Amino acid sequence: MISTDTWTVMRMITWGSEYFGTKGVDSPRLTIELILAHVLELTRFELYLKFDRPLNDDELDRLRTMVRRRSSREPLQYILGEAHFHGHVFEVDASVLIPRPETELLVEEGLRRVHALRCLDV
Numbered sequence: 001m002i003s004t005d006t007w008t009v010m011r012m013i014t015w016g017s018e019y020f021g022t023k024g025v026d027s028p029r030l031t032i033e034l035i036l037a038h039v040l041e042l043t044r045f046e047l048y049l050k051f052d053r054p055l056n057d058d059e060l061d062r063l064r065t066m067v068r069r070r071s072s073r074e075p076l077q078y079i080l081g082e083a084h085f086h087g088h089v090f091e092v093d094a095s096v097l098i099p100r101p102e103t104e105l106l107v108e109e110g111l112r113r114v115h116a117l118r119c120l121d122v
Contacts (some may be wrong), residue, residue, distance in 0.1 A: 007060060010051040012036055016067065023071045031076060035066045038080050 007015075016032025025031055033044045039062045042050065055063070069079050075098055077083040083092045085099035086107055092098060 007055045008051065009036065009040070009047050009053050009055070012055060012063070013047065013051075019067070020071065025070060025073075031070060032067075034076060034080065035063065035070065039063050039066065 013029065013032055013036065016036070017029040020028030020031050033047060036042075037044050037047055039059050040047070040050075040053075040055075066079050070076060077092050077098045078094055081091060081093065083090050083098050086104050090099070
């Protein structure tokens with residue numbers, strides 16, 4: 001996967017997008033951006049501000065492990081160890097279910113109905 005050449009942030013985004021695309025991973029560019037941002041402890045926006053930043057060997061090793069896991073279809077949330085739900089970040093691993101977008105819609109609808117109740121409606 002990774003040779004002795006210098007791997008920059010932008011080079012890794014380009015490579016990862018193509019690699020995940022060939023593996024049939026949904027949203028290949030977003031996937032590599034999220035993994036890379038996690039490894040480098042940056043936001044996705046900061047990746048593009050530091051597009052020419054070289055990755056060190058430790059970062060490449062961590063990235064390699066995460067890329068392998070994702071290419072074998074492990075959910076990205078398990079790889080990153082977190083899932084976003086209703087404006088909050090939750091720690092997740094393989095022992096918990098990942099919150100689904102549909103569940104978030106149900107929570108929003110439930111909250112909307114609760115807030116719509118008036119004192120006499122109770």
